[in-house]
Structures are given as C-alpha cells and as structure tokens.
C-alpha cells in the first residue's frame with residue numbers, strides 16, 4: 001500500500017479565540033494548510049456542553065428505534081427537505097450526476113429555527129423555511145433545537161476563524177451568514193445484512209454543498225473516508241470530544257479553489273458489517289440570497305439557496 005499522508009489536525013477553537021496574536025497566526029495557518037490539503041479538520045475547545053450532546057443523541061436514537069409508522073408519517077412532500085427520509089430516499093453521488101443505487105441510511109432533517117420577517121422568496125419559504133415536522137418522542141424538539149442553536153453559533157465562530165485563516169478581517173463572512181439556511185440532519189446507517197448492491201455505500205462519494213459541515217459521529221463509529229490527493233480513500237476517525245469539520249462547495253468557490261471541498265463517503269468496512277453507524281451532520285449554509293463568487297476576479301455569482309435546492313433535488317430525485 002502506498003504511504004498516505006493526510007492532514008486532519010485538531011484545532012483548539014477556544015485557544016484561537018483567546019490567543020495572543022502569534023498564537024492566532026499559528027492556528028490560522030494550520031487551518032489554512034488543512035483546508036488547502038483535504039478540506040477537513042477537527043475542532044476541540046468548542047464549548048458545546050456534553051449534556052446537550054447526550055440529550056440530542058438519545059432523542060434521535062429513540063426516534064430511529066421507534067415504530068416505522070411514526071417515522072414514515074414524517075416523510076416530506078416531494079422536493080421538500082425536512083422530516084424523515086427512509087432507506088432508499090437519497091443517493092448523495094447523484095448530486096454530482098453519478099447514477100448509483102441509493103445510500104444505505106435513514107435520516108431525520110430539520111431547518112432554521114426562525115425565518116426572517118422580510119423573506120418573500122417563494123422557493124426560500126417553501127423549501128428551506130418549510131416547518132420541521134416534529135417526532136412525538138418526548139423531549140425531542142427541545143433537545144434538537146438546543147443542539148441546532150449550538151451548531152449555528154459554533155459555525156459562525158469557525159467562519160470567523162476561517163476569515164482570519166484566509167487573511168481577511170474576522171467579520172468578513174458575517175454579512176453572508178446573518179440569516180443562514182443551515183440544516184441539521186441526524187443519520188442512522190443500520191447494520192447491513194449481506195452484501196450491498198454494486199456501487200452502493202452508506203453514503204456515496206460526494207462533496208458537501210455549503211460553507212462548512214459540522215459532523216459528530218457516534219463515538220467509536222467508523223467508515224467516513226476522504227479522497228486524498230494521492231488518489232487513496234483515507235479514513236477520518238474523530239477522537240471523542242471533537243467535531244469533524246469539512247468545507248463545502250461554496251467555501252471552495254469563495255476561495256477560488258485555494259481550499260478544497262473534498263470528495264468523501266461512508267463505507268461499511270467488512271469487519272464492521274454487523275454494526276450500525278449514527279452521526280449528526282450540521283450543514284452550515286449562507287443566507288438564501290447570498291451571492292458567492294471568488295474573492296478575486298469577476299466570475300458570475302452562485303446564489304446560496306437555489307444552489308442548495310438544486311443539489312438536494314438531484315440527490316433525492
């Protein structure tokens with residue numbers, strides 16, 4: 001096997017925020033290096049309370065392990081993003097135009113906690129500001145919303161660090177992310193029985209669509225892989241207590257390709273065939289109307305909301 005070098009460092013966000021100018025420079029440069037090489041890093045010093053993480057994990061687990069009728073009752077209407085998507089509903093590789101069998105997963109998805117009072121765009125209202133249909137699991141909504149709020153806050157802090165890592169003022173991204181259209185997705189990959197269809201994965205190879213993603217796999221669960229520049233698929237395992245961060249397509253676009261929105265997937269290694277995987281994925285997405293183009297140059301802008309909606313339609317269509 002070839003020797004694979006990947007750079008997925010642990011970055012202490014609290015230390016960055018409280019750091020001296022030289023500590024900040026050194027952490028910012030580690031972030032820049034990781035984002036240029038793989039687009040993946042992990043974050044410690046995030047301040048998200050363990051109890052809030054435990055509460056959302058327990059609520060999500062109770063939902064997935066609950067009656068199938070209660071889950072399918074929360075299926076979104078056609079083209080709508082929130083609620084329950086059962087096994088067979090999505091193939092992430094199709095977001096890149098690749099025809100594959102559906103991903104071996106189920107998910108529960110929820111949107112922004114509030115909608116700006118002056119939003120009138122019909123697609124924005126019908127798609128990303130559609131209400132989230134709540135499971136009846138006791139305590140689910142409170143635990144979910146608490147965790148969502150932590151993620152929105154954490155994402156904004158990471159975006160501020162990203163700005164510094166890119167040589168911009170800390171508030172550079174702020175006007176683009178002051179009414180973000182982020183989604184929180186709980187993923188459950190059931191234990192697999194027998195071999196999958198050819199080309200079928202827990203999550204097919206894809207890039208994420210937005211600014212950044214905050215992943216929290218269940219402790220000890222494996223299978224997330226990224227495509228290294230060497231061409232090898234390399235596992236990314238998160239130590240307990242950190243979040244895995246990866247940048248998405250719009251961040252790559254912003255940086256004019258300096259930072260990479262790296263292909264990744266979730267596989268079932270043969271030795272883990274009997275095990276489920278659980279993961280929480282928070283997809284941070286700039287404001288619906290945010291026009292995103294490379295910092296340098298005059299390329300046409302991509303509008304955040306319609307871009308996201310098109311990708312979702314391709315993956316679930």
Ligand SMILES: O=C(O)CCC(=O)C(=O)O
Nearest residue numbers: 187203215217266279281
């Ligand atoms: O299972 C995971 O932790 C990540 C899945 C993923 O990459 C995605 O849903 O975009």
Ligand SMILES: [Fe+2]
Nearest residue numbers: 206207208264
């Ligand atoms: Fe992803």
